[in-house]
Every structure is written in structure tokens, then in C-alpha cells.
Amino acid sequence: MYFWINFRYQLRNAFAKIALIIIIGIIYSACNSVKRVPEGKSLLVDNNITVDGEKDKNGTVSELLYQKPNSSILGYRFRLNLYNLARKNPDSSYKAKFLNNPKKYARQVKLYSAKQVARKGQSFWYLGIHNFLKKIGEAPVIIDETKVKKSVGRVKAYYFNNGYFNAAGSYKIDTLAGKKGKVTYTFTKGAVSKLDSIRTQINTPALDSLYMESKAQSFLKKGENFKTENFDAERNRLNTYFRNRGAFYFQQANITFNLDTVGTTHKTNVEMVISDQNIRTGDTTYQRPFKLYKISKVNIITDNSNEADKSKINDSVAFNGFNLYSYKKLKYRPKAITDAVFITPGSLYSDLRTNLTVRYLGNLKIFNYPLVQYRVDEKDENSLIANIILTPRPKYSFGASLDFTHSNIQDFGIAATTSLAIRNVFNGAETLEIAARGNIGSSKDLANPNNTFFNISEYGLDTKLNFPRVLLPFNTENIIPKKMLPSTALSFGFAKQQNIGLDKENFTGSMTYNWTPKRNHNARFDLFNVQYVNNLNINNYFEVYRSSFTALNDLAKEYNADPSYFVDNTVPADERKLSIPTGTTGFTTDVTESGFGPQPGSADFKTIKSIEERRKRLTENNLILASSYSFSKTTKSSLSDNNFYIFRTKIESAGNVLSLFATATKTIDNQLSKKKVFGIEYSQYIKTEFEYIRHWDFTREKVLAVRGFFGIAIPYGNSTSVPFSRSYFAGGSNDIRAWQPYSLGPGRSGAVNDFNEANLKLTTSAEMRFKILNNFKGALFVDAGNIWNVFDDGPYEAEGGNFEGIASLKDMAVGSGFGLRYDLSFFVVRIDMGFKTYNPADTSGKKWFRDYNFANSVLNIGINYPF
Template structure:
């Protein structure tokens, strides 16, 4: 063992030495590879990322210190064409011999093949050329650094640089910055030429970015410009722009302090060859004209249909196809109101949200009828989308049930169904997939399938018999969705038919907040093949079969090998045990095990009817897809069955033999469920991101139920969960995954992931996932599965690992390998690192990031 360790260590050292030499392979003599930029601010190294971004040259990228892309580049032949031709110049007979075998034309083409040329082109494009220290670029970087610190208030900054050798053909550039004292803002005065704007400025409640005592920062001045411009333009100043705001900085006679004059000039009006200035005017809206079927082709045609509704003028080049309120509810620019940018933006958002128009155009013109010239006419140009549109999609999918799936869907969209901007979407889908967890006697790759039908009707308003404007104003862009759906699964567990229907309301209280209120959400799940239970849940079968080998007394219950026959044998033996026909009594552990198996079988094979209502609130600070410095908070509360119970009690309906109410001869579910989900991302720059997710969820049965339906329960494991375990393979508690599909009604999850760039579009990640599921306040009696107190937090599992991601712009392909770091299924004191090896690792395939 000692000799092997020595050999391995020697191999690693040799490999490191070869890679180190290879790094400077393409560095010319007399030049140096840039190994580091060291920014020394007042003698101390700085990690200021913004300062680092001023560099014209940065060292080659690396992964944990290894310059992968540089070494890939150095492996390539820079001129593969010349190298290929050189083979024949040095050996002329070789070309003739190859020409006889392949022909001269094929020999020439061989030089353009992937093996001779394409491979090296790939290495060059994937790799990264060595960054050579260039003093001209160093000086440019130094100048940018000087401006950077000057713009942050260091008006007396001094800069210098030095280049230090760090090895053979290697060098580090030191940027020496002596900032001097930072200048502080002292007296701040305003000089606003237009009296109306000066008065308006005093009414602003938003705090200024410029405050006496703060250090000078150029960015604060830019933010203040935009703040003032936004405020003025939202209060009538149509022609105002940020360029009208300037600042006069005075440091004369001041020691490290600066007085600031905020200057807002009058409006400049260009008239042919001359210009003049006049005070800004605050404009009001005199008319709002809406052109409902505008296009460049009919812009010069005559209006043939028009109407006026609530002070809005609606025009159409053809017959008006919309009820006026459907359009006017989406326009927030009102006659007699002040001009405001935010009303324009809000109108554009709402009109786009109707999904019956292309992106609207809203333009303003000065109303020449106003002798004071203080009125604007708002013209809203709407270009209708086609009433009918057909769509088809082909998707590759991955889920907790399917390892790989292919889905094909067809959809038809009908717009303006009832002439009030309603949208009807009808779609069908077919999915075939592969799952190693499902029964597959014929060993077919595609062993599961599903098809379905969905219909969704969207109303761009709150659809209720009473007014809701005071509670949910139209500025919150409310909508109502009625939806029905049907799906059928084959070869997935017990096979299912799933009927759904719902009535939902959506609105956005603020720009980045959203609310969804499901007034009614109905689901009926019908198991098509309940007799297949023990073929699917093999762990339950094995446990029952082991007990039967000792206590079964009926020969017809077993096959020739002595195993229980599915379904007659399993049902017969279970009935014999529970009716006292065997030697087992209720106090025996095996009796209780059979009883538990039967309770779980009954729960998972019976049909479910759920009538629920829920409220979901989501808040995020994510501005766009490129934003990697944000948080998202989502909470949901759901209650089911209470309405049906109230009706049953009020109607005096009888209870069944179990003491529960039924609807359509089926016991309905009754529970309350709540979830809290929080995601936070920190962007450290250079494509390094730390992402954290926490989740807590609990569902409590009551009244008509003593358990949670399978479709509403929690599970652990999978590509978007605790990645060291397969889906449904973790918990509950410390039970050690005794069932094939483990679920429970409470869940805790905490995940962290550090993401970084490897090369090009290839990204890497290091992650840790912790959590588990438990049963609480339901009919499960196994103490190992139940959460009884804070001491059960010791059963939180921990999985760690690494992942690779390839960014295809429109989605990310993800591979994660998780290792069981702490497994609560083992005995206490024997849970850490017992399965921390590749043999027990779990490889997860996923689409997009897990959170």
C-alpha cells in the first residue's frame, strides 16, 4: 500500500510539473504569462470586484487553480494546414502512395477533416490563448483605475504599477493605488429654473441619493438624476429628460469636502436654425384615442366604426369587434388626468397581458386646441393578433416518475371569445417515457405512457357577481381562469385517470409580487389497476410474504415456490390474519405489520376526491433572467373538504360505516396544508453564484380524513430535492426507506449550491442538501416515521456532491452526483460517511437549475 501511495504521489507531481510547463508553451521568448493582477490600495491588497473589472487584461481562467482552457489551447496545432502539408514535403513518396489508395482529391480533403484540422480548431475555440503581459494595456488599466477611484470621491488619487516575475515566463502586475482622503458632501443646494418644477420637487417623498455627510460617489449623482426625472415625468413634465439635471461640484476652500449645486435648467426648444428656452409645462390629458385594429397597411384608411365609452374614444378601420370596457379597463391614461410615465407603462403591460394584441404603441401629441399648450392627446395603437392560432411542441422531459420522457402536444388558442378579450386554450398531449422504478417485464425502454386533454378559459378581470375594484383594483392586472383537464397514465404504478377542474384568480399587488387564489380546485383520482399493488410496491409484498411463510395455512394462497399469489393470495392471507384465522393475535409484531401493510394498501389504492381552496403569495426581487443577486419567497395555504363537510352537516347527511361522509360513494379528503419556500442568490461576479433554498411544509388531516392523499403528500430525494437519494427513497424519519414509494405529511429542506464557470457554456457546481420527511398528526403509528419533538431533527439527512451543467441559452442540461454524507436510516453514531462512495452515489439528470 505504501509503494502504491508513493507511485500515485509521484504521478501527481509529474502531472503538475508537465501542466506547469505546458502553460507557457505558447508564450514567446522575452514575454511573460500574466498570472495575477494585484490591486494594492494604500499598501493593502484589495478584493474590490468593480476595481478588478477595470482591467484590460485578466489572467487565464482556472478551475481550482488549474488553467484548463489554457492547456486545451496549448494542445492545439495553431496551423494544422501547414503541419499536414509538411508531412508530404518531408516525405514526397508518402503523398504518392496515399494518392494511389485514396486519390489525390481525397488526400487533400483529408487535411480538412476533423482528425487533422477540426480537432485542433475545436481545441482552439474551446480553449483560451495565453494572456501575455502588455504594458500598453497595463497603462490603460491604470488610467481606468484612476477614474474609478476618482469617481468614488478620491479626488487626489495617485497611481503607479510594477511587474514582478513569478517564475519562468510568468509575471504578476501590481497596481499601486494611493487614494488620499475621500471627499465628503457638505452643503447641498438646488437651483431649479422652472417654478412649477421647484414646487413639485418639494412634494417628493422619495429620499434623495445625495445626503450631506456621505462620501462623493458618481453613481449617486446618476441615481439622483434618474430619480428627479422619473418623479417629474410621473407628474406631468412630458418633455423632461435626465439631461436637464446637472451638478456643480465646488471644492474651493474646502478640506476634503464638496458643496453641491443641483441645477435643473429650463426646457430647450429647437426652432429651425435657432433655439430658445422656456419654463417646463405640466401637461394634462385632453383626449384618449384607442385604435383597436391599427396596422401600417390601414393607417391611411378611413375610420369606419367608432364609439365613446367612459371618456375613451374607440376607433376601428373595420367593424369594432370588442366590447368597449374590455379595452378601456386595460388603459390607465385618463382624460383630465396628469401625464404620467408609469400610467403608460402600466397600460402597455395590461394590454399585452390580454394576449389578444401584439405589443401596443402609445404615443402623445400636444393638443393644438389648447391655447395654453398644456394638454396632450394620448393615442393608443393596438394591432390584433389572429383570432385562431395553432401550436405544436415537442419536449424532452424529466420528472420524479420518469427518468426520460418525450412529450408531444397540440394546442389551439381562440382569442376574444365573448368579445371582452377572453382567451380559450385547448390542448392535448401524449407522453411516452422510461422509468427504472416501474414494473417492466418485457424490458422495454419506453415502459410508461400518459395522454391528456386540457381546456383553460382566461378572463382579464375578476369574475364575481359583486364588485372588487376597491379590494383588487385594475392596476393589479387581475384575471380569472376556469380550467378543466383529464389525463390517463399507463404502466405507472396502479395506472390512473385524473380529472381536474378549478376556478382561480390571479393578480399582482406590486410589480414583483403575485397572488393566486384558487377558489375551487377539484381533483378526482381513479386507480385503474388496484390489483397491481403488490407488483408495484414490492417492499410491502416481501414483508407480507415473509410473514406468510410462517403463518399461512391456506395452500391456495401460495404458488409452487411457497410465495403468496398476487392478488388472491395476498388478499386471502391478509383477511385470515385480520379476522383471527391464523395463530397471530393483535399484540404480535407480525400482526401489527400485516395490519400496517393493509392500511397502506387501502390508502394508496382507493380513489381520491379532493375539493380544495388555496392562497399563494409570491414575492421576488429578480429583475430579469440575468439577475443572479435576488431572493424569492413563496407561501401557500390550502384547505380541502371543509366546504363539503359544512354542506354534509347542514344537510344532515348520514355517515358511512367508518364514521365519515361520502360524495358519489367516495370518502372525500379533508385537511389543511401550508408551505413556506425561500430562495436566495448571491452573485460574487465572474459567474460565481451561491444559491440557497429553504422549504418547510406540513399537511394536517382532520374531520373526514386521518391521512393525506398521496397526491398531496411530501417525498424526499430526486434531482430537485435531496440529490443523494432517489425520488421517494428517503425517510420517513429514520425508517430507512422501507417502502417503494415513501411519503409523509411534513417536510423540511435546506439546500445550498455554489455555481461556477468551467469553460465556455460548461458550468460546475458544489452542493449540499439537507432534509427529511415525517408523519405527524395522522394515522401512522411507527415511531421511526413520526415527528414527535425537536430531538427528531437528528434525522435530517445530508447529501453532498458536485454537478456539471451545459447552458443552451433557452435551457440548461444538468448532471448532479450526490453522496450520502449523513444517513439517518442507520443507527445513531453510525450515520456519518458510511455510504460516502461511488457505489452508493446517485446520478441525477435534470433540466434547468434546481432552484
């Protein structure tokens, strides 16, 4: 048996070595980067660019060139070498193999058939793999002088568009050894032309007046550098400005610029011409001044659909100047619809009002994409009639989903959700959403006395009622106007967990207001957010928090606790275990109340007291009634924008309302230090958070992303600590990726608990993202941060867990690593490998790179980017 095992081990090692030799050989053969470069040609390895005698540092010119060297990862041309691995003509190579060896072909035909032999040449291993390598690889960039000349012309055009009318450029191709070469580009920009006189010729008097009103916002200013983009920006500005002030038929094509540089050395005279409206009648075309149209009527069709009989209107109502029509019975309160319409009778036509109307009506979530049409009023040729056509969504819609999950708690889980949406519940465009969810899972880390596979379960019910307005007893139009798209959401939920830690019932409720103060700004105010957590199985605490149990059990044996506290007294003393919960409770009571064991004030006494205090805190029922305000801002303009920042902040206060209620009623037991409402101690704290994310686009799909986060929750009044659900933890796929969730901190304490949390958190991350091939992306990252305890109910049970000012920042953990991502357009699948770079909890004296190895690395799998 030993021989057989040893033989298998040696054979496996031999195969591994052989495979490694083969892989190295393949890579070495592919590393001949000029393998596919024809004779007399050169592989482009570098573009050397100088502008006015200086090297091009910002890369602007480099991006304009038609030919760039093959992409590389840390200097290694990975995609080029993949391409070189492929055979140039695999189909011809397969045929040549048999043409040169007829006997081999005859043997193949005897074993198979002529058709099968021919089909074999089209298989993946003979043809497909080479096409695949070519597809994901990158063909060698061979210097093409025609493209080099075109590159010079493109760069000169770029400088010309930026006011350097006399820009010149030249190139030189240098041939290097080994069929390689480089191109040296030399450019001189010359003097830049500046705008001198700026005149206008605007034929329509009404537009001329509008232009004079907005002239100060012009992108064309005397003395500034000539830039083509400024002319485009001015054309866009005026088009938007005019069309938002009644010029319904105005178009950008009506704006032209006449430029005069003749006789001026480095100055440009500009004449902006805004022509009249072109009118075509039959074969005749003529011009007339633009009109500024007003809106005379607003007609709203509320139930346009394929099923509707559109031959006649059966129901209609006039409300605040709007006309609402329905092919069937009108199902909406007029105000609910008209509040979403910004096109009002008597106002000037406006693109902005039209877009706001479309956006707001879509935001109601009860209509498909709305259609807005305009036509000239037959009774007043200077007015427009607006027709808004709405197609209702179905009254009811159902949804269901089934997910397979994995988390830090569940090794494997199955989650199912079913939902029902009911639209226009009270005829005011409200939406009611009801969702039922259930989950079963398996965890080897949690207590499982019956040894069942699915030892985790959870089920819950959530309801959410959305109102497309601010739901308050007074008018808020002056504070939050309807153009900010305000909405109100009332939500209630119930969830029950079984066999997850202590087993819990969780009741939640909230009233939330959302609005957008400006474009790309979002604000949220939670008038109240209530949560009641009822622990059902507090006696299971030490079965879940095993590290606390181990520490307590060791001290119980050391101080010879009452034998009745142990499960079995017949085993040796060092193998005894405290019974749960009788033994653990009895031992901590003896120590903290009866003076048994360690002396008060000693390290062991503090440890036992801290374990018991933590048990009480995590097993007590929580009642949280909080109010909060959140604000976020981003400069991201589109999904493809990789040069932006995001700022988020939140402030939350809990317990103040309950404190007033408890004081005003007789629900306080004056003998207790903590106040209760309905027999439950409520939480009181203030919490604030700040997050900043910044992305820099370095072109060619290279992006540097950084994030900073700071959060602190301070208990006061009725609380001496923050509830577990409102505290912070460190580690995980979106945090410090070199540590598992809850396994870092607080501070340098060494994560002595099973689930480590604290009430202060500071983290920062940086990640360099780059393209590997096609949809495969890569990343190199560094994460730093930690959590600490501050302003809580006493010293942390392990040294170094409390925040003690700037000196505690030396306990910031640092993790670094690399990641792979696959971009599926609608989401990104992410794998990150994190390595502990600086571990503040290491007591060996070597905190840097001590655990920097694969054995101590952490693999994170996530969806989308971490920030």
C-alpha cells in the same frame, strides 16, 4: 471459447492502459503552462493588491484590472492547458512535414492526389482540432506593462468617482522563475470628499415646485460621501418624477451639475441646474419653460392590421370619456378595453400610466404589442391627445408538440399535445384554451403480464378560460386595483391512466385569481381547487408495491397461512407466493379480524396491519376540495442578475366546505366514523409551505446559490392521513440529488416502500456554480433534508419514520456531488452526479461516507437549474 473470451478481456485491458498512458502524456505535455510564453516575457500568475496598507478582500479592485491571471478550477488552469495542446501554426507544420521529406510527399500523391493531400491539411484532424482547442481554451495572459498602467489609471478613476479625489496608485512587476511573473499594485485612497452645500437653479417654476415636493427623497444629501453614482441616481429620479407629473418633453439632458472643490479641503459644493425646454423652429432655437400637460382625449383604435381598410372608421363608441374606433365592426365590449387603459382624460401625462397601459393591454393576450402615441391638442396647447393603436391577434390559433420523455416511472415515453386557443370568446377579451394530450410509455418496473413494450398509457383533456379581471359579483377595485393586473382563470380537466399503477381517472377543476401587488410580487388565490381521483384497478396494488408484497408474503409463509391463499401449493413452502388479490386480502383479514397468526400488539402484527392500512389509503378514491393562497417575492431585476433572493409561501385548506355540505344534507351514514359526500369520503387537511432562495454573485461567473424549504400537511376532521397526491416525497433532480425520487425516508426508516411519502418535509441545499469554458458550466453542491410522518393515523410501519421533535433532525440525509451544465441561453441542460454523504438509514453504525462511491451514486438529468 474460454481462451477467446480471456484473450478479448486482456486485449481490452491492454488498450485501456495504452489509452490512459497516452491521455496522461498529452495532459502532462499540456501542463507546461509557459509553453506559449515568448522569451523575455512572463506569464501573469498573480495580482497582489493592497489598498491603504491592507489586502483587497472584496475583489472590487481586482475586477477593474485589465489583466487577470488565467482562470483555474481548484488551482488547475484547465483552459490554458487546452490552449497549449493546440499547435501554434498547424497549417505550416503540415506543409513542413512534406518539405522536409519529399519522398513521403511523393508516396502520398501516388496513393491519393496532389489536391487530396493539400485538402488533408485542412481537415479537422490536422487543422480543425487545433483551432477548436484554441477557441475553447484560453491564451496565456502575458504581463503587459501598458495594460498595467491603464489598470492603475482605471482604479484611480474608480476612487475619484467615489469621492477620493487624491487617490494615488503605483505598481511593481516581479519576474519569477520559469517565465512567470506577478504584479503588485499599491493604492492609497486619501481622505474622502463629502457633500457640503447643495443649491439648485431651476428655471421652470412648475418644475421647481415639483422638486421642492420631492426634495426629501433626493440621493444628494449634505454630509454624505461624494459618489458619482448618486448624481446619476438623482438625475434618473427627477427625470422619472417630472415625466410622471406632466412634463412630457422633459429629458435627463436637461439636468446638469456644477461641482466646486476649489478652496475646500475635503468638501464639494454642488449646484444642480435644470434648464428650460429647447424649441427649434426652422433654423431658430429658443428656450421656454416646461409645460405640465394634461390628457384631453384618449382615442383607441381596436383593429389596426394590414388587412384593414384605414381610409375610414366604420364603427365607434364613446365610453367613460374614452373614444373607441374600429375600421370594421367593433368586436369588443368597451369596458373590457378601457379597464386595461390607465391613461385617462383629465389626468396629467405620466410615463408610469403609459407603461402600465402597454403592459396591461399586452397581458390581455388578444393584441400584439400595443402602440401609444401622443400629440399636442390643436384646441389646447397645454393638453395632449393620446392615440392607442391595437393590432388584434388571430381569433384562433393552433399548436402541437411531440416530446420524448424519461422519468422515475417511465423508462421511455412518447407524449403528444395538440391545443386550440380562442381569443375574445365573449367579446370581453377572454381567452379559451383547450388542450388534448396523450402519452404512451414503457416501464420495466411495473406489472406487465403480457410483456408488451408500451405498457403505459395516458390521455386527457384540459380546458382553461381566462378573464382579464376579477370575476366576482361585487366591485374589488379598492382591494385589488386594476394596476395590479388582476385576472381570473377557470379550468377543468380530465385524465385517464392505464397500466400506471392502479389505473386512474382524474377529474380536476379550479377557479383562480392572480394579481401583482407590487413589481416582482405575485399573489394567487384559489377560491376552489377540486380533484376527484377514481382508482380503476385496485386489485393491482401488490403488483405495483412489490416491497409491501414481499414483506407480506414472507410473513404469510412464516405463519403458515391458509394454503388456498397461495398460487401454487405444489412448490416448496419457501417458494410459495400469495395470490393477488385473493390471497393477500385473505391473509390480512385473518390476521387483523380473526386473530390468526401473530399476537395483537406484536411487531409482526403491527407490520401486517400497517401494510393493510397503507393499501386501503392508497387504493381509496379521493375527493379533495381545497382553497389556497400563494405569495412570492423576488429581487431579481433581469435574467443576468445573479445577486437576488426569492421568497415563496403557500397555505391550503381542504374539506371545510364539503364538511358543511355533508352536515347540512343527509349524505352521512351515521354508522360510519367518516363522512361521505355522494358516497365518497372527502379529505380534510391544512397545508403550509415556505421556500427561500438566495444567490450571491462572486463575479467572473461564480455564483453561490442556497435554498431552504419547509412544508407540513396536517390531516384533521374527516381525515386521519393526507392524500397521496398532496403528500411530500424526497429525492430527485430538484431535491436531494443523491437519492432517486421517493427513495429517501421517511426519517431513518430506510425507504421500505416502493413509493415513500410523508406529510412533513425539510430540505436545504447549497450549490457553487462556476464557468468551465464558454457555455459549459460546472457546479459543486450539497443537499440535506428528509421527510417524516407527523399527526397522521398512527405509527409508521418502520421505526424512525415519525417526527419526534428536534431529535429527529439527526436523521437529515446529506448528499453531495458535482454537476455539468450547458447553457443554451433560453434553457440550461443539466447533469448532476449525487453521492450519499450521510445516510440516516444505514444500520452498520457508519452513516458518513459509507456509500460515497460511484456504485451507489445517482445520475440526474434535468432542464434548467434546480433552484
